[in-house]
Amino acid sequence: MNGYLKRKAEEYRSLDSIDRRRYWVDGLLNNALYILMALFIIFTAVVNKNFLSASSIANVLTLAAASLPMALGIGGCIVLTGTDLSGGRVFGLTAAMAAAFLQNRAATKLIFEHLPNTSGPWIFAVMLLVMLVGAVIGLVNGFFVAKFSLHPFIVTLATQLITYGVILMFFQINGNGGGPISNVAQQFKDVVSGPAIKIASKNVSIPWYVVYAFVLVGVMWFVWNKTTFGKNMFAVGSNAEAARVSGVNVFKTTVLVHTLAGALYGFAGYVEAARLGSITAATGLNNECDAIAACVIGGVSFVGGTGNIGGIVVGVFVLRIIFVALNMLGINPNLQFIIKGSIILAACSLDMRKYLVRK
Amino acid sequence: MKKLLALILALALIMSLSAVAFAEEEVDVSGLKVGVFWYAFSDPFLSTVRASLNEQLDEAGIAFDDFDGNNTQATQLEQIQTAVTNGYNVLVVNLVTSGSADAAEQIIQAAGDLPIIFFNRAVEGDGEEHTVLDEHENIAFVGTDAPEAGHMQGKMIGDFLIENYDDVDLNGDGEISYAMFMGDAGNVEAIYRTQYGVEDANAVLTENDKPELVYFNESNTDKYQLDPNGAWSSAAAFDFMSTNLAEYSESNGNMIELVIANNDDMALGSISALQNAGYNLGDGESTKIPVFGVDATQVAQDAIAADQMTGTVKQDNVGMATAITGVLKGVAAESTLADCVSAVADSDDMFSVAEGFTNKLFVAYAPFTGE
Numbered sequence: 001m002n003g004y005l006k007r008k009a010e011e012y013r014s015l016d017s018i019d020r021r022r023y024w025v026d027g028l029l030n031n032a033l034y035i036l037m038a039l040f041i042i043f044t045a046v047v048n049k050n051f052l053s054a055s056s057i058a059n060v061l062t063l064a065a066a067s068l069p070m071a072l073g074i075g076g077c078i079v080l081t082g083t084d085l086s087g088g089r090v091f092g093l094t095a096a097m098a099a100a101f102l103q104n105r106a107a108t109k110l111i112f113e114h115l116p117n118t119s120g121p122w123i124f125a126v127m128l129l130v131m132l133v134g135a136v137i138g139l140v141n142g143f144f145v146a147k148f149s150l151h152p153f154i155v156t157l158a159t160q161l162i163t164y165g166v167i168l169m170f171f172q173i174n175g176n177g178g179g180p181i182s183n184v185a186q187q188f189k190d191v192v193s194g195p196a197i198k199i200a201s202k203n204v205s206i207p208w209y210v211v212y213a214f215v216l217v218g219v220m221w222f223v224w225n226k227t228t229f230g231k232n233m234f235a236v237g238s239n240a241e242a243a244r245v246s247g248v249n250v251f252k253t254t255v256l257v258h259t260l261a262g263a264l265y266g267f268a269g270y271v272e273a274a275r276l277g278s279i280t281a282a283t284g285l286n287n288e289c290d291a292i293a294a295c296v297i298g299g300v301s302f303v304g305g306t307g308n309i310g311g312i313v314v315g316v317f318v319l320r321i322i323f324v325a326l327n328m329l330g331i332n333p334n335l336q337f338i339i340k341g342s343i344i345l346a347a348c349s350l351d352m353r354k355y356l357v358r359k
Numbered sequence: 360m361k362k363l364l365a366l367i368l369a370l371a372l373i374m375s376l377s378a379v380a381f382a383e384e385e386v387d388v389s390g391l392k393v394g395v396f397w398y399a400f401s402d403p404f405l406s407t408v409r410a411s412l413n414e415q416l417d418e419a420g421i422a423f424d425d426f427d428g429n430n431t432q433a434t435q436l437e438q439i440q441t442a443v444t445n446g447y448n449v450l451v452v453n454l455v456t457s458g459s460a461d462a463a464e465q466i467i468q469a470a471g472d473l474p475i476i477f478f479n480r481a482v483e484g485d486g487e488e489h490t491v492l493d494e495h496e497n498i499a500f501v502g503t504d505a506p507e508a509g510h511m512q513g514k515m516i517g518d519f520l521i522e523n524y525d526d527v528d529l530n531g532d533g534e535i536s537y538a539m540f541m542g543d544a545g546n547v548e549a550i551y552r553t554q555y556g557v558e559d560a561n562a563v564l565t566e567n568d569k570p571e572l573v574y575f576n577e578s579n580t581d582k583y584q585l586d587p588n589g590a591w592s593s594a595a596a597f598d599f600m601s602t603n604l605a606e607y608s609e610s611n612g613n614m615i616e617l618v619i620a621n622n623d624d625m626a627l628g629s630i631s632a633l634q635n636a637g638y639n640l641g642d643g644e645s646t647k648i649p650v651f652g653v654d655a656t657q658v659a660q661d662a663i664a665a666d667q668m669t670g671t672v673k674q675d676n677v678g679m680a681t682a683i684t685g686v687l688k689g690v691a692a693e694s695t696l697a698d699c700v701s702a703v704a705d706s707d708d709m710f711s712v713a714e715g716f717t718n719k720l721f722v723a724y725a726p727f728t729g730e
Contacts (some may be wrong), residue, residue, distance in 0.1 A: 062601065278627045282402075282590050330576055330580070333584070
């Protein structure tokens, strides 16, 4: 470590004045997002000291954990230079399914009347089931993208519409007539959104799904960095033709990335069912936009083949910190859109700048 | 061949019989082809209206089709233009842009001389009264009096607070701090509910020598938190309320003591957030923050029964469907829309003709606290 710093210092000393200036300017611009966020956090904390209280930090963590699975899924699609517009609707469908399968059996109004009583294995089985449903939709996305070389924008636009139609039909089951699906079983809530850590004196409560989100981040980090599949994904994303020539199965990789994304939306929907306890047909609307925004803020580039899990986590946190901070500052909600948009624009421009400079 | 002939004859006989069955009803509705245009299939309350209306229209033997505007006024207008060319002869329209006279005028023009029944979402905005409904003979409106739900919610809150003031005032500072969740910035119903939900509660409080409600966050001058997607969603209310509760709590002595939401979904979202913080569990031990909504959806009624929610305002889905079906039957009998409206208004106490109008039918709201 000491040697590294010394070497860096040597390098810096050997630069002439122009290069030294460039060193600082580049450093500032490449990290502008982090610097701005740090300033923003300090500003918010000075104006409202509650912002950095234990309960507030727990809240940011909780909100971020709810949107992480979706962003982790969509990140892979962006690495392939694609996108996924169907994410929000898949999220909505799986949330509705999870809620319907795990309703409190004693409730008067049930979507499905003949289901097993809520038990540990059944709760786990429903998780696998909704992830499977998500994965199947993802598989369809991936198949059409890979088989017919269709742009994912078009394929997922189509599946978004199809999924929404299925959602509307799902809400009509058993005379529900489009009403919200609710009365979710308490056991299900306990294991997903029940508190994992609770400090009553500090008003801090961290639900289990935060723990799951951390596990998921670990798993996805492993998948992206340590598996052949992850390496193939980046190879296909940077240059599909080159990847094909060097023996990567582009078809399989594309299909798998979308399938994995779908399964993650399924998991996100599963968490949402427990988190909200009441799911409507509009649940999940525009969720994919936030997930895409988080990815691009975190440096997953539409250029393809670049991005990392850490960046996605940062992106998700940036969006949630903005949401919480603007609320705590009491700023007009309309401004939130302008600020969010500006940040996406700035983050992506700075990101692209790196590639332009390199060329 | 003979068998086939017999079959055709039998079918013809059945069909002529069913034609007789239609004729036996009070009015012949067989000439109607009704297009029902919903602002969004995903809206939970309107989905219950849709279920009731479909059932009643089927029962009355009226031919109809439902269309989903998907929350886009342009889509709805295009659907209506297509429907007009496709031979629909009565339009039942749930306007997307609630309270937009211009949007309504465009639809009226597209419909030519076909009768239109607007319902649920207002066609005339605040200060635009009589600009649409009085100008056309061939249209009617079936809905609720937009400010009424807000007034009713506000009064219910005021009455509740007078009864339970000291229990609600958790920190004992003599004032009640409240949170308000607004569904959609552009919707007149949402605007009225946001305004009157507080104003009318304050009126009751002032009458009883209590101080007015105080918005929990001084720095938010809007005094409401708005669903950024305009979707009246429980998810938006949940995220806001979770964030609020991270900052405002009993241990800080500034807990939010009352929650007012524009609809039941938002009320339920805030209840989920409260439950995560250990409130409103309905177990008889946890502190219950009074939460008020509007619509009286089944889920909200269950929550009130489970002692997790305090009150809501019932918007009657069956009543609205009955009113629309009633007007449609009148149209089939070729009476003017004003006559249809007054006939329906006379049929039940819950319906009334709006003051100063001939073609505007109100379906009454009712307070609902589970009693």
